[in-house]
Amino acid sequence: MFESEQEKIRIDKLNKLKAQGIVPYPYKFEISHPISTVRANSADLISGQSEVQIAGRLIGIRKHGKATFADIRDSSDKMQLYFKSNVVGDKYELLELLDIGDFIGVKGTVFVTHMGEVTILVQGFTLLSKSLHPLPEKWHGLQEVELRYRKRWLDLIMNPDIKLDFIRRSKLISTMRTFLDSKGFIEVETPVLQPIYGGAFATPFKSYYKSLDRDFYLRISDELYLKQLIVGGFDKVYEFCKDFRNEGMDRLHNPEFTQLELYQAYADYEDMMLLVEDLFDVLSDGKEIEYQGTKISFKRPWRRLAFFDGLKEYVGEELSDKEDADLVKLAESKGITVTRDYYRGKILACLFDVLVQPYLIEPTFVIDYPKDISPLAKERRQRTEDRGQNLVERFEPFICGIEIGNSFSELNDPLEQVARFKLQGEAREKGDIEAQVLDEGFIESLAHGMPPTGGLGLGIDRIVMLFTNSHSIKDVLLFPQMRI
RNA sequence: GGGCCGUUAACUCAGUCGGUAGAGUACUGGAUUUUUAAUCCAGGGGCCGCGGGUUCGAAUCCCGCACGGCCUACCA
Numbered sequence: 001m002f003e004s005e006q007e008k009i010r011i012d013k014l015n016k017l018k019a020q021g022i023v024p025y026p027y028k029f030e031i032s033h034p035i036s037t038v039r040a041n042s043a044d045l046i047s048g049q050s051e052v053q054i055a056g057r058l059i060g061i062r063k064h065g066k067a068t069f070a071d072i073r074d075s076s077d078k079m080q081l082y083f084k085s086n087v088v089g090d091k092y093e094l095l096e097l098l099d100i101g102d103f104i105g106v107k108g109t110v111f112v113t114h115m116g117e118v119t120i121l122v123q124g125f126t127l128l129s130k131s132l133h134p135l136p137e138k139w140h141g142l143q144e145v146e147l148r149y150r151k152r153w154l155d156l157i158m159n160p161d162i163k164l165d166f167i168r169r170s171k172l173i174s175t176m177r178t179f180l181d182s183k184g185f186i187e188v189e190t191p192v193l194q195p196i197y198g199g200a201f202a203t204p205f206k207s208y209y210k211s212l213d214r215d216f217y218l219r220i221s222d223e224l225y226l227k228q229l230i231v232g233g234f235d236k237v238y239e240f241c242k243d244f245r246n247e248g249m250d251r252l253h254n255p256e257f258t259q260l261e262l263y264q265a266y267a268d269y270e271d272m273m274l275l276v277e278d279l280f281d282v283l284s285d286g287k288e289i290e291y292q293g294t295k296i297s298f299k300r301p302w303r304r305l306a307f308f309d310g311l312k313e314y315v316g317e318e319l320s321d322k323e324d325a326d327l328v329k330l331a332e333s334k335g336i337t338v339t340r341d342y343y344r345g346k347i348l349a350c351l352f353d354v355l356v357q358p359y360l361i362e363p364t365f366v367i368d369y370p371k372d373i374s375p376l377a378k379e380r381r382q383r384t385e386d387r388g389q390n391l392v393e394r395f396e397p398f399i400c401g402i403e404i405g406n407s408f409s410e411l412n413d414p415l416e417q418v419a420r421f422k423l424q425g426e427a428r429e430k431g432d433i434e435a436q437v438l439d440e441g442f443i444e445s446l447a448h449g450m451p452p453t454g455g456l457g458l459g460i461d462r463i464v465m466l467f468t469n470s471h472s473i474k475d476v477l478l479f480p481q482m483r484i
Numbered sequence: 485g486g487g488c489c490g491u492u493a494a495c496u497c498a499g500u501c502g503g504u505a506g507a508g509u510a511c512u513g514g515a516u517u518u519u520u521a522a523u524c525c526a527g528g529g530g531c532c533g534c535g536g537g538u539u540c541g542a543a544u545c546c547c548g549c550a551c552g553g554c555c556u557a558c559c560a
Contacts, residue, residue: 005529006494006511060520067517084517100510113518133494137509139521140496146552147495158495201560247559337558349560357560373560396560403560434559483551 002132010132013097017127022094024130029055029105036076038110042118045110054079054120055105055128057157058098060138068095069119072104073160080119081106088122100138101131149480162475165468169476172283172464173240176260179282185236185262190225192218192242198442199223199376201434202245205255218244223376223455224442226263227410230453231445238262240460251472252402255481258460267454268378268409269393273365275456276397276405277302280363283467291400291466294361302363302397310356310366311348319348327351343427345373360398367395375420375436376455377408397458399466405458412453414446 002011017024032053038045045052056072056079066085071078085092098104105128108120136142141158148155156163177187195214197204199221209216222241229237241259249255264271280298288297305313308320319327327347331338336350348370360366368380368391377392393409411417421438428435464476474480 004494009511062519062522063516064519064522065516067519069519069522071520080520082518086517113520115518115520117518117520119518134510135495137495139509143496144491144552146491149552203559245559250559251554253559335557346560350558353560354557406560 006134007132010099010130010134013099014130014132017094017097017130020094022127024127026126026128029053029126029128031055031105034076035072035074035079038079038120039077039118042110042112046112049109051107051109051123052120053105053107055103057131058100058102058104059135061095061098061100063095066092068092072106075163080113080117081108081122081125082111082113082119083122083125088124091125094125094127098127099131099134101133101135103128103131146482149474150482152478165464165470165476166478168468169464172467173460175283176279176460177240179279180236180238180262183236185238185264186234188226188229188234188237188239190219190222190229190239190241194219196437196439197221198436198439200243200245201373201436203247203434205244205246220245221259221457222261223457224439226261227450227453227455228442228445230263230265230410231448231450235265235451236263249481251474252462254461254473254477257473260458260460261456263410263453263455265451265453268452269367269395269407269454272407272454272456273302273304273367273395275454276365276407276458283463289467289469291469292471294400296362296399296466298363302365304365304367304395305360306368307348307352307366307370307391308368310360311352314356314359315351319351343372343430343432345370346432349373357398357403358401361400364398365395366398368392369394369396372423374408375424376411376417378411378413402462402466403459404462404466405456407454407456410450410453410455412446412450414443417446418443 002008014024030053035054035056038052038054044050054072054074056074058070059073059078060071062069068083070081070083072081083092083095104125106120106122106125108122108124111119111121113119136154136158142148142154148159181187193207193209193216195216197217197220200223202220204217204220207216207218208214219241220243222239222243226237226239239261241261242256243259244256246255247253277298277300281300284298288295290296308318311319315330319330322330324344324347327344328338331347331351334351334355336354338347338350342350369377371377371379371390371392374392374394377394380391380393395407396403397405411420418438421436421443424435425438428437461473461476464470465473468476470476
């Protein structure tokens with residue numbers, strides 16, 4: 001650390017500052033305006049000869065002997081500074097000890113240069129923080145993608161425009177919160193550390209709780225806890241839930257990610273579809289977005305595509321009445337490897353993911369999934385057009401081929417729920433390591449009675465990707481997971 | 485998991501046929517009181533990702549590994 005030539009020079013400057021009695025890391029500085037405000041009101045500030053105090057990071061220095069131009073930037077904008085030796089006096093010499101990257105505070109008056117740039121004529125200045133490590137080059141900046149993810153602070157300094165995406169993320173989440181609050185939903189918090197994980201198919205991260213001497217898991221979902229709150233009498237609850245899944249990472253997956261899960265008593269999955277349409281109408285402000293070159297409209301109603309209709313449309317045949325063996329054959333003919341412990345629904349889901357999902361560009365609700373891959377969802381109500389049994393009331397919304405959520409008419413029959421977990425147990429014994437584990441507390445809560453309930457989970461990171469036109473989930477996570 | 489590409493100064497990048505490691509920015513010293521990629525002069529700065537191999541000699545050729553990116557597959 002601090003061994004490069006440039007770092008040694010800066011530490012040397014730091015020591016010279018200290019020797020002059022200057023505190024290189026003072027405690028605070030009174031700011032009269034953010035830079036953007038100075039800019040917006042420059043005419044008034046100039047005519048009034050008003051003194052302003054602004055602060056920020058030094059991002060450029062141009063020395064001209066007894067005059068020096070510099071640029072500082074705060075979170076709102078940047079501003080040119082003009083130091084003249086006959087104005088700042090002896091302090092002018094201190095400029096020699098400042099570097100690009102330092103934070104300074106200045107007081108001065110606003111004027112416009114011959115070149116038309118709004119500038120502060122500096123009357124006095126204070127070092128607010130000495131920077132010891134040089135910043136990347138001034139016009140190519142920091143480009144190496146790996147460094148941008150690993151050293152996000154540097155990325156933010158050198159590529160400040162990326163802040164807009166993270167501000168957008170924050171605003172989208174706050175809009176969701178306002179939307180749900182206005183509909184009477186209550187925001188709750190549930191455990192991240194769970195003795196039994198559940199609510200989704202995934203491999204968990206395992207931890208160990210010393211004082212209880214037992215294994216705990218980082219949650220893969222908060223579903224089972226939120227439903228217990230519905231049992232307890234909250235009619236509408238939601239949680240922005242950081243989930244952890246011990247799986248690979250790629251442009252759509254980070255091992256820790258954020259889901260919005262919400263549950264509404266006396267509602268079903270049809271209500272959840274309407275809620276999603278409403279939400280996206282608000283999030284998009286009724287406007288189209290463009291994602292990776294494709295224009296997307298969230299205009300209601302979204303397309304509703306039955307799971308088996310999707311397969312029929314893109315595979316060319318009706319699959320609901322096919323034998324398992326034929327499904328395996330079909331999968332293999334499409335180059336999809338099917339291992340032996342796969343059960344029917346999983347084969348179908350694989351086929352769907354590969355053959356149908358990539359083509360779901362316009363916002364689409366895929367509805368009515370196979371029962372055996374949906375152990376927490378209610379059986380589908382019988383309708384005249386039904387193609388047999390074994391469907392549940394479940395949908396997943398897709399946009400641009402990306403799965404952005406999951407929703408059910410929640411199963412609230414405790415005996416049926418036990419039976420579904422039992423089937424999951426059998427799948428687990430056959431080697432399906434993601435099969436869901438029976439949670440006795442959850443079953444007991446259902447046994448006390450849960451009202452009919454609609455549940456919805458939305459992948460927040462992926463939704464932010466859509467609205468910020470980000471190709472990778474890493475671009476909407478400030479600190480994406482990287483290999484160590 | 486597979487394929488392709490990348491890794492050289494703090495950053496952005498060159499580096500020919502295998503023959504002493506280059507530029508710009510940044511940094512240091514000097515000149516410069518309206519510049520804004522300031523300009524001009526001079527200078528310092530390298531584990532060429534890591535480990536092997538071939539060779540008189542490797543940043544360069546070969547093998548392996550690590551990390552990253554894109555594509556692809558898988559994991560719902």
